[in-house]
Amino acid sequence: MPEGPEMVFLKELAEPFVGQQVWEARGEAKGISFDRVKGQVLQDIKTFGKELFFCFPDFALRVHLMLFGKYSINGELNRVLQLGLVFEAGEINFYACDCRLLNAPWEDQYDWPTDVLHPAFDPEKALGKLLRSPGRFICDALLDQTLFAGVGNGLKNEVLFRQRIHPESQVGEIPASELRALIKATQALSAEYLEGKRHGEGEVHWQAYRQKICPRDRVPFLKAKLGKPPRSCYFCALCQRQYLPDW
DNA sequence: GGTTATGTTATTTC
DNA sequence: AGAAATAACATAAC
Incomplete structure (x- = not known):
């Protein structure tokens, strides 16, 4: 639900x-x-x-x-x-x-506009807040309700797959342009799912979440409990890039 | 019967 | 004291 x-x-x-x-x-x-x-x-x-x-x-x-x-x-x-x-x-x-x-x-x-479905949700403000904790993993940040209220584990997995970002990417290592695109995709996908509900399309069509095979590369998704606290992540080792510090 | 899970919060531990 | 880990809660499906 x-x-x-x-x-x-x-x-x-x-x-x-x-x-x-x-x-x-x-x-x-x-x-x-x-x-x-x-x-x-x-x-x-x-x-x-x-x-x-x-x-x-x-x-x-x-x-x-x-x-x-x-x-x-x-x-x-x-x-x-x-x-x-x-x-x-x-x-x-x-x-x-x-x-x-x-x-x-x-x-x-x-703080009502923190809700990704709020008309006044501000991607730039969200980016600013996101960058305050550059060391955390993006999979944790997306579930942070003080940053992206309304995002759950399904949307998290889905949007990371769509943007080709590995869940254990460090926020501060992801290029700002990618983060901006990720935030906008989160907002757009939430709106898309709502629109689907309104048109009676019962269940959401997940591309990654709870799926077995990556539809892009036709290889099995990896499934692991990642983040703090650990939450299920479904991701493709081939097409989702991991951003980590060099050293 | 055991494990897992769309989530948060209270309690315990360090 | 305060951060971080752990437990707790409710329920259905595999």
Whole structure:
């Protein structure tokens, strides 16, 4: 479920509830006073990276699907309900996820344009932030939500493959032009996946992530846990260049 | 039954 | 104290 484009898509699915009053709020999520939510009018739905926010006048309900999160709109799943909101137009239910209540002014905690899908995402600003840690591996940097909110392990692998960059390349050794292209490709691929969701193309068509053979070189992808902390990387030893210091 | 996994955060360790 | 490693959590598929 949980990379940025999926969350924007979910936001769009839930948009019919905006402007409606919560008829019932329930679930097992700790730290949420469901009494406080009942009767409130949903003002807006926002996303930041992989986080989804149901915005009310004095607070927001934040949902993060983590690894195994599930949701159902106008239906129920056979699991422990974490958060369920019932409106006149229907209901939305969340399971196996992290749900929290954030008190106003909660929006100040987020640097919204850091989200690669935000209209104001600024590739140059991202490049500046990226270069502050020149010694880290690019596979780690791409997953850093303070740099590229919304990028998950799938997008990470895919964009590195597309740009022909080895995951264990050191940020400071990659030419700035390549980094710029990588950042723009990350933004573009996220938008492309969102557009695919909007057109009902269920699953994303991965070229590298979870794939066996490099479609360019017809050789097996290497699969390894790289980075700190280790995360699965799928990459081609032939076409993805590794940038490392000479010595 | 064991391993793996679209992710983050709390706790422990150095 | 603070950085870094480890554990924890939830769930389905192979």
